[in-house]
Amino acid sequence: MAFSWGSIKSLLIFFGPILLPKAINYYNKVRNAPRIHGLQVVPLPPSVSRALVLLFFVSLTFLIQTLPPFAPENVFQTTQSRLQIPVDVLFTRLASLRPSGQLTASDAALRTRFVNMESRLLYLQLGPDPLAHCPFCGADEPASYLYYALPSLAVPHLFNLVVIALVTSDLFAGRAGAAWRTVATIAAVCLAVADVYAVVSYDYQANARALRLSDLDFFYWKARVWRAVGLAALDGLLGWLMYLTATNRAFVNPPVPAERVESAVRMLAATKGRLNAAGVIKNTVIRDEELRSRGTLYWSHEVRLMRDVMEDREVIEGVNDALQNRIDIQTITRDAEMYAESVLKPVS
Incomplete structure (x- = not known):
């Protein structure tokens, strides 16, 4: 027809x-x-x-x-x-x-x-x-x-x-x-x-x-x-x-629960590996006298530099202005108290 x-x-x-x-x-x-x-x-x-x-x-x-x-x-x-x-x-x-x-x-x-x-x-x-x-x-x-x-x-x-x-x-x-x-x-x-x-x-x-x-x-x-x-x-x-x-550009299906669990396990394993590597590096630095002294000097310099910056008059005036005019201290305090109570609340 x-x-x-x-x-x-x-x-x-x-x-x-x-x-x-x-x-x-x-x-x-x-x-x-x-x-x-x-x-x-x-x-x-x-x-x-x-x-x-x-x-x-x-x-x-x-x-x-x-x-x-x-x-x-x-x-x-x-x-x-x-x-x-x-x-x-x-x-x-x-x-x-x-x-x-x-x-x-x-x-x-x-x-x-x-x-x-x-x-x-x-x-x-x-x-x-x-x-x-x-x-x-x-x-x-x-x-x-x-x-x-x-x-x-x-x-x-x-x-x-x-x-x-x-x-x-x-x-x-x-x-x-x-x-x-x-x-x-x-x-x-x-x-x-x-x-x-x-x-x-x-x-x-x-x-x-x-x-x-x-x-x-x-x-x-x-x-x-x-x-x-x-x-x-x-x-x-x-x-x-x-x-x-x-390539996951279109027509994708949501991953099944087993795939999600497997992906989460892989991510946790990778994170654990990085933490272990960081721990090894930290132990190495602490045990080596030269590296430990260089680390102490670095942080001493950073703390001193930060203290000098915070004692600058313009920085102090800017912080006070932000605290008084732009930040609601009461709201922040209330949110902090609620967060602390939720963290310290015993599990029933």
Whole structure:
């Protein structure tokens, strides 16, 4: 069922005021989640880096496949011929463009199938491979060509599913990849289903009314490009989400109690280690006569310097002014008494 731009615009006007505030709230929630849970941005883990490199090369491979040199040949575009051109004229033109001046085995197979309009229409829908190599297909059963084309149609999707399963495995990318495993798998399956549905539901008979080459809809070549772009976009989006999760920039989950306890234990152990090191240094200083005398001289100098500063007239006047005009002594005294009582209060 086709939707016009007017109907899409009406749906956006109706659902926009409802969905837009929810989308904004979700975005703010995702963006502020790390700060709310007290998590800091961390460097990208090496395991996630390897996963992102793999996703990058897979996406790049899909995009390279969209370039014209890697696309199967379209005999109608190569020879600049209409769909209704006689078979002999079409393949005579094609043979003249071959380096050897003769048709290849695939060209000869296509020539035997291009005897009717149905085969040419299926060629524009499914590409040259089913028409040239299918041993059980015939124009009287158009669905047989579709059955032959389905495995090759599913190959890039299956390959991408294997890549997604690898990069989202806990052993390969850790928790940052495993968090998106289900979502990425569902998205890949939905993309494959949408691709197959687009091919199956395509009205290939519409090209029969095209009288000029420019009027033809080369569906197979267009679908091939959009398929590769869609898979590359899916892998790129997955890599971006994994990056945000792995670095605690977004889509973070609050640490479980066991992780919090483990983190607190690590912090306490690190603090204890520093205190032990400080104790060792202090004992060393006390036991060494030279270091002890240098420490005594340092603190004697600091105390004398502080006393001289505090006895300065301007400092005394500034302290008195602050005590009289800026600091509420009674409030500070009351807070100090309450704090002392809370500290000295016996535990019941």
